[in-house]
Every structure is written in structure tokens, then in C-alpha cells.
Amino acid sequence: MSEDKAARGSVRTITDLARLAGVSPGTVSRALAGKSLVNAKTREKIESLAREHGFRPNQMASGLRRQKTGVIGVVIPLGHDTRQQISDSFFMTLLGHLADELTREGYDLMLRRVVPEDDADWLDRFIGSGMIDGVIVIGQSDQFERIEDVADGYLPMVVWGNHTQGQRHCVVGTDNRLGGKLAAERLIAAGATRLAFLGDTGPMEFAARFAGARDVAERLGVPIMALPTHLSPDRASAEIARHISAIDGQVDGIFAATDTLAALCLTELRARGLVVPDGVKLVGFDDLPIARQTVPPLTTVRQDIAAGARGLVQLLLRRLGGDETESLVLPPQLVIRHSA
Amino acid sequence: MSEDKAARGSVRTITDLARLAGVSPGTVSRALAGKSLVNAKTREKIESLAREHGFRPNQMASGLRRQKTGVIGVVIPLGHDTRQQISDSFFMTLLGHLADELTREGYDLMLRRVVPEDDADWLDRFIGSGMIDGVIVIGQSDQFERIEDVADGYLPMVVWGNHTQGQRHCVVGTDNRLGGKLAAERLIAAGATRLAFLGDTGPMEFAARFAGARDVAERLGVPIMALPTHLSPDRASAEIARHISAIDGQVDGIFAATDTLAALCLTELRARGLVVPDGVKLVGFDDLPIARQTVPPLTTVRQDIAAGARGLVQLLLRRLGGDETESLVLPPQLVIRHSA
DNA sequence: ATGAAAGCGCTAACAG
DNA sequence: CTGTTAGCGCTTTCAT
Numbered sequence: 001m002s003e004d005k006a007a008r009g010s011v012r013t014i015t016d017l018a019r020l021a022g023v024s025p026g027t028v029s030r031a032l033a034g035k036s037l038v039n040a041k042t043r044e045k046i047e048s049l050a051r052e053h054g055f056r057p058n059q060m061a062s063g064l065r066r067q068k069t070g071v072i073g074v075v076i077p078l079g080h081d082t083r084q085q086i087s088d089s090f091f092m093t094l095l096g097h098l099a100d101e102l103t104r105e106g107y108d109l110m111l112r113r114v115v116p117e118d119d120a121d122w123l124d125r126f127i128g129s130g131m132i133d134g135v136i137v138i139g140q141s142d143q144f145e146r147i148e149d150v151a152d153g154y155l156p157m158v159v160w161g162n163h164t165q166g167q168r169h170c171v172v173g174t175d176n177r178l179g180g181k182l183a184a185e186r187l188i189a190a191g192a193t194r195l196a197f198l199g200d201t202g203p204m205e206f207a208a209r210f211a212g213a214r215d216v217a218e219r220l221g222v223p224i225m226a227l228p229t230h231l232s233p234d235r236a237s238a239e240i241a242r243h244i245s246a247i248d249g250q251v252d253g254i255f256a257a258t259d260t261l262a263a264l265c266l267t268e269l270r271a272r273g274l275v276v277p278d279g280v281k282l283v284g285f286d287d288l289p290i291a292r293q294t295v296p297p298l299t300t301v302r303q304d305i306a307a308g309a310r311g312l313v314q315l316l317l318r319r320l321g322g323d324e325t326e327s328l329v330l331p332p333q334l335v336i337r338h339s340a
Numbered sequence: 341m342s343e344d345k346a347a348r349g350s351v352r353t354i355t356d357l358a359r360l361a362g363v364s365p366g367t368v369s370r371a372l373a374g375k376s377l378v379n380a381k382t383r384e385k386i387e388s389l390a391r392e393h394g395f396r397p398n399q400m401a402s403g404l405r406r407q408k409t410g411v412i413g414v415v416i417p418l419g420h421d422t423r424q425q426i427s428d429s430f431f432m433t434l435l436g437h438l439a440d441e442l443t444r445e446g447y448d449l450m451l452r453r454v455v456p457e458d459d460a461d462w463l464d465r466f467i468g469s470g471m472i473d474g475v476i477v478i479g480q481s482d483q484f485e486r487i488e489d490v491a492d493g494y495l496p497m498v499v500w501g502n503h504t505q506g507q508r509h510c511v512v513g514t515d516n517r518l519g520g521k522l523a524a525e526r527l528i529a530a531g532a533t534r535l536a537f538l539g540d541t542g543p544m545e546f547a548a549r550f551a552g553a554r555d556v557a558e559r560l561g562v563p564i565m566a567l568p569t570h571l572s573p574d575r576a577s578a579e580i581a582r583h584i585s586a587i588d589g590q591v592d593g594i595f596a597a598t599d600t601l602a603a604l605c606l607t608e609l610r611a612r613g614l615v616v617p618d619g620v621k622l623v624g625f626d627d628l629p630i631a632r633q634t635v636p637p638l639t640t641v642r643q644d645i646a647a648g649a650r651g652l653v654q655l656l657l658r659r660l661g662g663d664e665t666e667s668l669v670l671p672p673q674l675v676i677r678h679s680a
Numbered sequence: 681a682t683g684a685a686a687g688c689g690c691t692a693a694c695a696g
Numbered sequence: 697c698t699g700t701t702a703g704c705g706c707t708t709t710c711a712t
Contacts, residue, residue, distance in 0.1 A: 013705055024683045029707055039681055058470035060404045061705030064688050069400060071450070071471075092432040099453045108471070109451045110411070113439045130398035130689085131411075131448070233629055263633050270635070289573060293603050295610070295635040353689055364699045369691055379697060401689035404704045470705085683712080688705105695700080 011053035020053075021046050032057060071108045072316065073132035074098060075123070077116050079141035079203070088231070089260060089288050090305070091138055094160065097309030098136065105313060107133075116143050123150050127157075134316050136160070140171075140204055155324065158316045160308065162204040163329050170319065172311040172328045176205050179301040179332035180212025183255045183283040186299060188222055190340045192253025192281045195224040198240065198265055199257025200231060206257045209285060213255050225251070229261060236261060240268045248272075252280055253340070259284040259291045259300055266294050266339070281340035296338035304330055351393035360393075361386050372397060411448045412656065413472035414438060415463070417456050419481035419543070428571070429600060429628050430645070431478055434500065437649030438476065445653060447473075456483050463490050467497075474656050476500070480511075480544055495664065498656045500648065502544040503669050510659065512651040512668045516545050519641040519672035520552025523595045523623040526639060528562055530680045532593025532621045535564040538580065538605060539597025540571060546597045549625060553595050565591070569601060576601060580608045588612075592620055593680070599624040599631045599640055606634050606679070621680035636678035644670055 011017055014032075018025040023042060031038045031046040049055075063069040076091060095111070102109050110132055114122040123146060127135055134156030140147060144167075147159060151169035159171045187195055195217055197210045210226060217224040227243040229236055240261075256262035262284030269276055276282050276296060284291055287302035311328045318325050351357055354372075358365040363382060371378045371386040389395075403409040416431060435451070442449050450472055454462040463486060467475055474496030480487060484507075487499060491509035499511045527535055535557055537550045550566060557564040567583040569576055580601075596602035602624030609616055616622050616636060624631055627642035651668045658665050 014707095015705075025705090026684080026707075027682055030682090033707080037681060042681080054464060054468070056465060056468035056470075058404075058705050060400050060409060060470045061688090062707075064398075064400045064404055064690090065705080065707045067688070089429070089432075092429075092436060095435075096432060096453075099451055103453060111435075111439055111449045111451050113436075113443060124394060125396060128394070128396035130396075130400045260629075267633055289600075290630055290633070293607055293630070294633070354691095355689075365689090366691075366700075367698055370698085373691085377697060382697080398689050401704090402691075404706090405689080405691045407704070681712100684710085686707105686709085688707090690704090691702100693700105693702085696698085 011049075011055050014057060017046065017049060017053070017055055021049050029057075068133050069131055070106065071110050071132050072102055073110045073112065073126050073135040074138060075112045075114060075126055075135060076138045077114055077122065077141040077143050079116065079143070089290070090258065090286055090303075093288070093305050094138060094309055097306050098312065101309050101313040105317060116141065116146070120146075123147065127154055134158075134320050136312050136316060142202065144204065155322070156316060156319045158312050158319065158325075160312060162208050163327050164204070167327075170315055170325050170327050172308055172315060172330070173205070174303045174308070174330050174332045176208035176332075177212035177215070179285060179303075180209035180214075180255070181216050182212075182332060182334040183209070183285065183301050184213035184216035184222075184224070186283055186334055186336070187253035187255060187281050187340055188216070188220060190253070190277060190281045192340070193222060194251050195222055195253045195255065196227050196243075196247060196251045197224060197255050197257070198227045198243070198261055199229050201226055201228065209255075209257055227254075229257075231258070231261070233260070233264065236264050237268065240265050241271070244268055244272055244274070254280060254282045256282065256284050259286045259288045259298060262298055262300065262339070263290050263294050266298075276339050283340045287335050291335070291337070294339070299337045299340040300335050302333040302335045304333075351389075351395050354397060357386065357389060357393070357395055361389050369397075408473050409471055410446065411450050411472050412442055413450045413452065413466050413475040414478060415452045415454060415466055415475060416478045417454055417462065417481040417483050419456065419483070429630070430598065430626050430643075433628070433645050434478060434649055437646050438652065441649050441653040445657060456481065456486070460486075463487065467494055474498075474660050476652050476656060482542065484544065495662070496656060496659045498652050498659065498665075500652060502548050503667050504544070507667075510655055510665050510667050512648055512655060512670070513545070514643045514648070514670045514672050516548035516672075517552035517555070519625060519643075520549035520554075520595070521556050522552075522672060522674040523549070523625065523641050524553035524556035524562075524564070526623055526674055526676070527593035527595060527621050527680055528556070528560060530593070530617060530621045532680070533562060534591050535562055535593045535595065536567050536583075536587060536591040537564060537595050537597070538567045538583070538601055539569055541566055541568065549595075549597055567594075569597075571598070571601070573600070573604065576604050577608065580605050581611070584608055584612055584614070594620060594622045596622065596624050599626045599628045599638060602638055602640065602679075603630050603634050606638075616679050623680045627675050631675070631677070634679070639677045639680040640675050642673040642675045644673070 014028045015025045018028045031043045137159040140161035161173050199206050201207045201210050229239045284298045284300035287300045291298040291300045315325045354368045355365045358368045371383040477499040480501035501511050501513050539546050541547045541550050569579045624638045624640035627640045631638040631640045655665045
């Protein structure tokens with residue numbers, strides 16, 4: 001079963017293998033690359049020799065020569081307080097799906113987390129490294145302009161985030177504004193009369209969610225206020241607690257920017273004796289696994305993460321092929337459970 | 341602020357830059373690499389030119405020449421039913437920390453998820469690709485033997501997982517057996533008299549957790565049974581539900597292999613009208629964020645993920661330096677909340 | 681169908 | 697201190 005330890009590793013280069021097979025390096029290269037113009041017998045011999053010795057071509061050398069690496073860069077810019085949020089479930093889940101999609105397409109994934117404040121050059125540096133054929137940016141953070149700049153001169157880039165009228169970079173993301181509308185409509189339909197948006201309205205995705213909710217609230221003559229909250233769980237809990245005691249009785253419908261925040265909010269509401277959904281209605285965003293497991297289970301706006309990952313990869317592949325693709329805006333879906 | 345678009349990209353190679361600076365490529369290479377033997381003025385000129393034109397050395401070429409890439413491979417083998425568990429929180433959180441640690445040490449991270457059943461050669465292939473200087477394996481899955489084999493001939497590899505007496509590969513992980521003991525002790529101290537272990541005892545980590553719990557149970561003369569459960573949330577819920585109705589009344593203390601499973605279990609217990617901790621005590625494992633947010637909050641065995649990531653990276657760095665490091669076993673910590 | 685040779689972009693001797 | 701040279705391992709013309 002297991003190969004001969006001595007043999008393994010001794011044949012390191014295509015030249016070694018060529019010597020063994022009694023042919024030239026060029027022929028080995030062609031055989032292993034599956035090119036048509038190689039004698040069947042020669043190919044067979046080379047392949048069996050390669051297998052026997054556990055030979056694998058050096059991808060760096062191959063990449064250098066062919067000017068393509070077979071690697072896609074995935075970069076997560078960490079803005080403001082996102083810094084703490086090391087394991088943001090949503091991004092991590094998206095990353096998992098991306099890994100699967102890219103693998104399926106034969107690409108490797110190079111992951112980089114960057115702090116744009118400390119390194120203004122983060123995106124150019126990654127692209128210019130020569131290590132990647134294309135790049136997927138997960139989240140626009142506060143780097144919209146930088147991304148726009150880069151997009152002008154670099155085709156194989158796709159970004160997960162919010163779509164804005166007339167933007168120049170190719171983005172894949174949920175229609176956050178529509179999602180916000182769905183959330184507000186649900187809260188109001190469930191009987192809420194005074195709304196609040198819980199979250200940071202700095203990042204564009206969240207700003208759009210808030211804007212959508214405000215559209216609906218204004219149209220229906222329902223007041224809505226913003227309760228600024230950081231996303232890092234440690235700060236969030238305290239902030240939410242403060243909000244809740246401050247707004248006590250003045251709000252009966254809360255739209256949380258993410259399920260994570262909603263779950264935290266639920267905990268704080270309970271701690272203060274407020275009952276969901278009877279006293280306060282609550283709607284989240286994302287439909288992460290946790291949404292099913294809270295008490296009561298969360299009504300939330302679902303983002304289709306798997307579809308997002310597929311979209312990112314498919315668009316990137318087309319861009320790698322020279323295609324100047326359009327952005328892809330995915331529809332959110334209201335999932336009604338018991339919190340509103 | 342933003343560089344001249346025309347200039348950017350036009351200077352692609354170290355040779356281009358050398359021509360501009362009126363020196364040889366060798367000098368540019370030395371200057372950019374920060375070698376000492378370069379005239380201060382020359383260096384300055386080269387650096388400013390490099391900055392001006394947004395020049396970045398091609399890492400593939402550099403890697404090929406120096407026989408090191410500055411990239412660490414991180415591979416997640418997906419065994420049996422782990423396949424579905426695309427976004428297993430624990431691994432994903434560990435991955436996030438790894439990314440941070442590696443970045444801090446100046447390494448890039450190449451992520452690969454593999455299905456060993458479909459590709460017996462998964463580990464050799466990654467190592468042999470020439471793209472990575474070392475590899476971190478996240479989880480032994482059912483690949484213990486394969487990893488052992490590779491460890492014999494390849495130094496720069498560190499594995500997250502369970503430590504077994506006399507194993508040959510360098511592993512970092514929590515003392516699962518001790519964790520299991522802590523869990524069982526807590527359940528019994530809280531008044532449980534008939535225990536159950538909820539989870540799959542196939543993976544070694546889980547087997548060790550179960551074994552630890554059994555040690556305690558047997559010593560104290562308390563019965564304990566295993567309730568085999570897959571880890572993928574979709575299958576788990578149904579299986580847990582079945583277990584709960586089957587064992588009704590025969591178990592008053594449950595040790596779940598992970599917090600995720602514990603949270604699911606809590607939901608199912610509630611659905612059947614069983615009260616935690618009054619009717620049934622429950623202890624989880626991991627101390628993921630979700631553990632604080634369940635109702636009631638979970639008593640659980642904490643794994644220090646950040647310390648794990650640091651350990652993995654530090655040991656790997658030492659191995660890259662030729663050091664044959666020992667394994668690192670981290671102490672688990674019982675976190676008492678309200679479920680037991 | 682195969683071999684020979686050039687070279688991807690960079691670095692590391694070795695001279696000077 | 698700097699230029700020259702010879703590759704790292706692979707792919708790809710161009711010959712044959």
C-alpha cells in the first residue's frame with residue numbers, strides 16, 4: 001500500500017524522471033500535462049514511473065513559466081471594530097463554501113486577513129505578489145474607494161458586499177436594502193409600532209439594511225431609530241444592555257443587523273424580563289445556524305451563502321477568461337420563526 | 341495619494357527597475373531584500389523608485405530560486421460525515437486565529453479542504469506541490485496512520501488533534517480525556533446519576549472525551565452509555581430527538597461531544613418538555629460563543645483556541661528551523677454556567 | 681513523436 | 697559596494 005520510503009522523494013524533478021524513463025524533460029512535461037502529441041507507450045511508462053516514485057511537479061516552477069499559479073487569493077479586510085470579531089460566523093461560513101467551490105474548479109485558495117489602516121497597500125500588494133491568478137475580497141469594509149481604484153486596472157477581482165448604483169467593481173451580495181424592507185415589514189405586520197435598528201450603520205451593507213427598514217417605516221408612518229452597536233461580541237453585549245434600558249418601553253420592534261447581534265439582544269432582553277415576541281418583536285439577518293437555536297427561534301432575513309460563494313467563483317472564472325462581468329445581486333428571503 | 345495609473349504595472353521585473361535606477365538587477369535584489377552590503381544612496385534611490393512605480397517582486401520567482409515560498413499550507417481533512425459540516429465553528433475559529441498568527445510571522449496561508457476517501461494521496465500531494473514551506477493539518481479525522489507515515493519523512497508538519505502515547509507526529513491539542521473527566525465529574529457533582537455521551541466516538545478526540553468520562557463514571561459506579569450521533573446539524577437533530585425519546589427517564593446527565601451538539605440537544609430536550617438542569621443536566625465541549633447564549637447558558641469544557649493556534653504556529657516555525665519538537669497538550673477548563 | 685534550447689523573474693555565489 | 701553569471705524546475709517553441 002504505502003510507497004517505498006527510499007524511492008519517495010528521490011525523484012524530485014521532471015529531469016530526474018526523464019532520466020529514469022530514458023526520454024527528455026520536455027517529453028515528460030508533455031506526458032504529465034496530458035498533451036496529445038505523446039506516444040501512448042511512452043506516456044504510460046512515464047506515468048507509471050511518476051506514480052511509483054510519488055513524483056509531483058513543482059507548482060512554483062510551473063507557475064513561473066506559465067505565468068499562472070492556479071491559486072486564487074481570498075482577502076478579508078478588517079476595518080474598525082471588525083478587528084476583534086476574529087471569527088465572524090458569516091464570513092467564515094462563506095470562506096468554507098469558497099474553499100469548496102474553488103477546489104472543485106481546480107484552484108487553490110490563499111487566505112489573507114489584512115488591516116487596511118496599518119497597510120494602505122493591502123490590495124495591490126496581494127495582487128502584485130505574483131502568487132495569485134485572481135482575487136476575491138470578502139467584505140468591502142471601509143475600503144470601497146480603494147477597491148474601486150484597483151478595479152479600474154485589474155480585471156480578475158470579485159468582491160462580496162453591497163451593490164451601489166454605478167460602482168465599477170464587480171460585486172456579489174444580497175440585496176440588503178430589500179432585506180431591510182422585509183425585516184421592517186415583518187415587524188410591523190407582527191404588531192410593532194415603534195422600531196429600532198440595532199447595529200453599526202458604518203459598513204455599507206448595514207447602512208443599506210437600515211435604509212431599507214427606514215423606507216418601510218416612513219412609508220407606513222412608523223418611527224424608527226438607530227441603536228449604534230459594535231459587532232464584537234464583548235462590546236456588543238454591554239452596548240445592547242445600555243440601549244435596552246435607555247429605550248425601555250419606547251420600542252416594540254427591533255431589527256438587528258445580524259443574527260449574532262439578534263441572539264445577543266435576545267439574551268439581554270430576557271435578562272431584563274422582556275418577553276419576545278410578546279413584549280418586543282425581533283428580526284435578525286443572515287439565517288446562521290444559531291437562528292434556529294435561540295429561544296424563541298429567530299425570525300430572520302436569509303442570505304444564501306452557498307449561492308453567494310458559487311456566484312463569486314463563477315464570476316471570477318469568467319473574469320479570468322477576460323470577460324467583463326456584471327455584478328450579481330441575490331434576493332434575500334424572510335424566514336419566519338417565532339421572534340416576530 | 342493614488343499612484344499614477346500609467347506607471348503602476350509598467351515596471352514589472354527587478355530588471356526593469358534596475359534599468360531605471362541605472363544599476364544591475366543584483367543590486368536591486370539586494371537593496372530590496374535589505375541586505376547590508378548596498379550603498380545607502382543607491383538603496384534609497386532604488387527604494388523610492390520601487391515605491392513610485394508600485395513595484396513588487398514576484399514571489400513565485402523568488403520562491404523558486406530560494407527554495408522557500410513563505411507560504412504555510414493549512415489542510416482540513418474531511419472524514420465520513422464531516423463532509424456536510426461545511427462550517428464547523430470550531431475549526432473555522434481555529435483557522436481564523438491561525439491566519440492571524442501566520443500573518444504576524446510573515447507567512448501566507450494556503451487553505452485546502454480535502455476528502456481523503458476520494459484522494460488517498462491528499463497529504464503527500466500538498467506537501468509535494470512545492471507551494472508550501474510547511475503544513476498544518478487541522479484535525480486527524482480518520483487519517484491518523486497516513487499522517488504518521490508522512491511524519492516519518494517530513495519535518496515541518498504540525499497537527500491539531502488528539503495526543504496518543506508514542507505517536508510520531510507532532511500534535512497540538514486539548515487533553516480531551518481530562519476534559520471528558522471534568523465534564524463527567526461536573527455532571528455527577530450536579531446530581532446526575534445516569535450518564536450519556538452524545539456524539540460520534542469514531543474520531544479520536546471524541547473517543548478520548550468519552551473515555552475520560554467513562555473513567556470517572558466507572559470509578560464512581562455511575563452508569564454511562566454512548567448515544568452515537570453524527571456531527572452534521574441536519575442529521576444530528578433527528579438523531580438526538582430519537583435518542584431522547586429512547587432514553588426517556590433513564591438518563592439524567594448528558595455530556596455532549598461539542599457545544600454545537602449540546603445546543604441542538606437543548607432544543608430537542610425543550611421540545612420534549614424536559615427541563616435543564618432540573619430534569620437533565622447537560623455539559624458541552626469547546627466553549628464556543630454559542631455556549632453563552634443558549635437557554636440556559638451551557639456549562640462546558642473550554643478549549644483555548646487562540647493558545648492552540650499560537651502553539652501550532654510556534655511549533656511549526658521551530659520545525660522549519662530543523663527542530664524536532666515535542667507535542668503540546670493544552671489543559672481544558674471547566675466553565676460552569678447553568679446547564680449543569 | 682521527441683530532443684534541444686531558451687527563458688519565466690529572481691537570488692546567490694563569485695569576481696572585481 | 698556592485699556587476700556578471702548561473703541556475704531554481706518547468707514549459708514551450710523550433711527543429712528534426
